[in-house]
Amino acid sequence: MPTMTIAKAINEGLRAALGSEPKSLLMGEDIGDLGGVYRVTEGLKKEFGADRVVDSPLAESGIIGTCIGLALRGYRPIAEIQFDGFVFPGFNQITTQLAKMHARSDGQLTVPVVIRIPYGGGIGSVEHHSESPEALFAHTAGLRIITPSNPQDAYWMIQQAVECQDPVIVFEPKRRYWLKGEVDLEKPTSDPFSAHVLREGTDATVVAYGPLVPVALAAAKAAEEDGRSVEVIDLRSISPLDFDTVTASVEKTGRLVVAHEAPTFGGIGGEIAARISERAFYALEAPVIRVGGFHMPYPVARVEEHYLPDIDRILDALDRAMAY
Amino acid sequence: MAAAHLPTTEFDQTDLDGSLEAAAEMAQGEPEAPMVQLLDAEGRRREDPTFGPYATDLDGEALKAFYRDMASVRRFDQEATALQRQGELALWVQLTGQEAAQIGSGRATAPQDYIFPTYREHGVALTRGVDMSELLKLFRGVANGGWDPTATNFHLYTLVLAAQVPHAVGYAMGIQRDQKMDAALAPAATVAYFGDGASSEGDVHESMVFAASYKAPVVFFCQNNHWAISVPFEVQSRIPLSNRAQGYGFPGIRVDGNDVIAVHAVTKWALERARAGEGPVLIEAFTYRLGAHTTADDPTKYRHSAEEDAWRAKDPLLRLEKYLRSEGLADDAFFAEVAEEGKQLAAYVRKATLEMANPDIRSAFANVYAQAHPLVEEETAWFEKYEAGFTDAEGENA
Numbered sequence: 001m002p003t004m005t006i007a008k009a010i011n012e013g014l015r016a017a018l019g020s021e022p023k024s025l026l027m028g029e030d031i032g033d034l035g036g037v038y039r040v041t042e043g044l045k046k047e048f049g050a051d052r053v054v055d056s057p058l059a060e061s062g063i064i065g066t067c068i069g070l071a072l073r074g075y076r077p078i079a080e081i082q083f084d085g086f087v088f089p090g091f092n093q094i095t096t097q098l099a100k101m102h103a104r105s106d107g108q109l110t111v112p113v114v115i116r117i118p119y120g121g122g123i124g125s126v127e128h129h130s131e132s133p134e135a136l137f138a139h140t141a142g143l144r145i146i147t148p149s150n151p152q153d154a155y156w157m158i159q160q161a162v163e164c165q166d167p168v169i170v171f172e173p174k175r176r177y178w179l180k181g182e183v184d185l186e187k188p189t190s191d192p193f194s195a196h197v198l199r200e201g202t203d204a205t206v207v208a209y210g211p212l213v214p215v216a217l218a219a220a221k222a223a224e225e226d227g228r229s230v231e232v233i234d235l236r237s238i239s240p241l242d243f244d245t246v247t248a249s250v251e252k253t254g255r256l257v258v259a260h261e262a263p264t265f266g267g268i269g270g271e272i273a274a275r276i277s278e279r280a281f282y283a284l285e286a287p288v289i290r291v292g293g294f295h296m297p298y299p300v301a302r303v304e305e306h307y308l309p310d311i312d313r314i315l316d317a318l319d320r321a322m323a324y
Numbered sequence: 325m326a327a328a329h330l331p332t333t334e335f336d337q338t339d340l341d342g343s344l345e346a347a348a349e350m351a352q353g354e355p356e357a358p359m360v361q362l363l364d365a366e367g368r369r370r371e372d373p374t375f376g377p378y379a380t381d382l383d384g385e386a387l388k389a390f391y392r393d394m395a396s397v398r399r400f401d402q403e404a405t406a407l408q409r410q411g412e413l414a415l416w417v418q419l420t421g422q423e424a425a426q427i428g429s430g431r432a433t434a435p436q437d438y439i440f441p442t443y444r445e446h447g448v449a450l451t452r453g454v455d456m457s458e459l460l461k462l463f464r465g466v467a468n469g470g471w472d473p474t475a476t477n478f479h480l481y482t483l484v485l486a487a488q489v490p491h492a493v494g495y496a497m498g499i500q501r502d503q504k505m506d507a508a509l510a511p512a513a514t515v516a517y518f519g520d521g522a523s524s525e526g527d528v529h530e531s532m533v534f535a536a537s538y539k540a541p542v543v544f545f546c547q548n549n550h551w552a553i554s555v556p557f558e559v560q561s562r563i564p565l566s567n568r569a570q571g572y573g574f575p576g577i578r579v580d581g582n583d584v585i586a587v588h589a590v591t592k593w594a595l596e597r598a599r600a601g602e603g604p605v606l607i608e609a610f611t612y613r614l615g616a617h618t619t620a621d622d623p624t625k626y627r628h629s630a631e632e633d634a635w636r637a638k639d640p641l642l643r644l645e646k647y648l649r650s651e652g653l654a655d656d657a658f659f660a661e662v663a664e665e666g667k668q669l670a671a672y673v674r675k676a677t678l679e680m681a682n683p684d685i686r687s688a689f690a691n692v693y694a695q696a697h698p699l700v701e702e703e704t705a706w707f708e709k710y711e712a713g714f715t716d717a718e719g720e721n722a
């Protein structure tokens with residue numbers, strides 16, 4: 001099994017999709033000769049040509065809108081948004097058109113558009129380059145939202161997104177683009193819309209996704225040294241959200257911490273807390289505790305370490321959960 | 325031909341024909357279009373019946389001041405690049421090659437005008453009197469802005485491309501209203517700076533529609549530096565961008581963006597016109613980004629060095645130097661003095677950067693809302709307690 005980075009795994013996944021699905025094509029800013037600002041599309045234009053790997057004008061509404069048109073014509077467009085903070089000129093097309101096309105055509109039309117968005121902070125960058133806007137999209141029915149946390153998932157989930165009949169937003173954890181891991185090129189990972197239990201435990205469950213998965217695992221390891229057995233779940237899919245896996249875990253551990261980089265207020269953690277308290281009320285020994293960003297615009301690079309959830313913040317939440 | 329797409333508010337069909345021709349020509353390759361030029365690449369003055377008169381008041385001192393500004397900001401740019409390489413800045417956005425477009429236009433603005441830059445307008449900032457070290461705060465990661473925009477009427481940089489352009493139109497609509505209320509108010513206008521890439525964003529289109537509808541006193545100043553990161557101009561437009569103005573119903577002018585005299589003259593004309601209530605103008609400054617997009621970019625991936633070399637020959641500083649020398653307006657002593665000033669600016673900016681205080685996340689909490697907000701208060705309190713936990717723990721350990 002080859003070892004590769006997440007960036008390379010997505011690159012290979014895209015190459016496989018372009019190779020096997022003749023109607024697939026990539027569209028985005030600087031994705032051609034440059035190979036994208038993170039080089040995720042490196043070499044693809046050379047291999048598949050300018051009709052399959054399209055360097056678009058600088059206009060996100062145009063990118064998403066024309067991808068919708070291409071999808072209506074039977075194509076399988078894969079759009080790249082350069083950074084999380086720049087998706088918003090395309091937000092109108094995503095929420096009013098892409099998400100609703102299937103429903104408003106009474107199920108007659110499908111728009112299998114994939115939108116890749118590098119997201120999250122921790123890269124010391126400038127404004128609008130470190131955001132986690134997934135909740136804004138999760139709130140919109142009609143969109144599927146996935147976020148791989150390792151190369152194996154990255155390689156397969158991008159291909160599974162292309163195969164999906166619904167629009168799929170793939171949030172790529174940009175600070176983990178260089179995280180390496182083995183990729184089984186033969187055997188696909190299971191259902192991309194399901195959660196994975198990455199580590200079993202009995203005292204508490206930590207749910208995370210995308211860039212915080214390695215942090216959650218590290219926190220679980222640190223907790224083990226204190227004699228706590230922590231289960232870690234990689235959500236992988238934000239919409240749909242695999243509540244069954246989370247519920248089963250909480251029924252076993254009785255305690256739940258949800259961690260994401262996005263602000264907690266109005267976030268995915270709140271949704272999980274509400275559903276789990278409905279589904280597993282009697283199993284819960286403590287309230288569900290959220291670890292996340294604060295209710296503020298993503299702060300400047302020099303203070304982002306105080307904003308981003310780290311091992312200590314997760315351990316603090318575990319302490320609080322265990323204290324009940 | 326000096327200026328084919330001229331200052332007429334009426335829609336002129338012959339101009340359109342010209343632009344279609346230009347479009348056909350462009351489809352063949354490099355966009356060639358008539359362009360206002362008052363100083364050519366060899367440093368020779370050119371005549372222009374329309375815009376020449378807007379340059380007649382520029383004496384030797386004024387031209388030397390232009391040179392001084394351009395040399396200063398180039399030196400500043402080099403220092404910032406060095407600071408980035410040394411790890412003192414996270415990123416730097418270079419302006420080298422675009423000095424004339426920025427100094428020429430910036431020097432045409434009046435103090436009461438209000439400027440909306442993108443992120444590369446360090447030269448314009450200099451002309452507005454912004455403390456140049458403050459421009460680096462954003463790139464050092466200590467601030468999202470870095471200066472007080474109301475002190476110099478130079479707005480904060482905006483990184484979401486084109487998002488500031490409608491703001492310039494709205495601000496101009498405010499100026500219109502103020503002037504109706506108070507006839508004694510000094511006439512003012514706004515300038516919106518954006519790039520060839522950003523011109524494709526819907527915000528630019530909507531801005532131009534609004535500006536035309538209300539005859540807002542705004543000058544759209546597009547620096548066409550030929551590249552939007554790796555994407556060449558041809559992907560954004562098949563015709564000169566200045567031609568688009570006709571479609572909205574106001575004049576568009578392409579000017580040699582490496583000719584500080586022409587840029588100054590055209591901007592001065594456009595601003596006077598806007599302040600006089602005659603509506604918006606689109607200026608396309610035809611220039612070139614000589615450096616990388618940012619210090620994180622590698623242009624060898626997408627463009628040939630021969631193209632860069634061809635543009636280096638059109639360097640805005642060189643041509644003005646040639647002119648000043650050939651006219652006997654400036655000598656070695658002047659250029660040595662300018663170099664010394666640049667050095668001083670660089671030293672000042674370096675020192676100020678290294679001394680920049682690291683921000684505190686508490687100020688980020690404090691600045692989310694103008695009025696007290698219970699959630700922010702709750703989270704601030706939580707954060708204080710959380711942080712204090714570490715200090716206590718450390719105290720215990722000690």
Ligand SMILES: Cc1ncc(C[n+]2csc(CCOP(=O)(O)OP(=O)(O)O)c2C)c(N)n1
Binds near residue numbers: 089444486522553617
């Ligand atoms: C809305 C939005 N989309 C994408 C980006 C990412 N991005 C930053 S600069 C840039 C190219 C800008 O080109 P241009 O407008 O020509 O300005 P220049 O950098 O050449 O001055 C891109 C795509 C952004 N900042 N904002």
Ligand SMILES: [Mg+2]
Binds near residue numbers: 519549550551552553
């Ligand atoms: Mg450009």
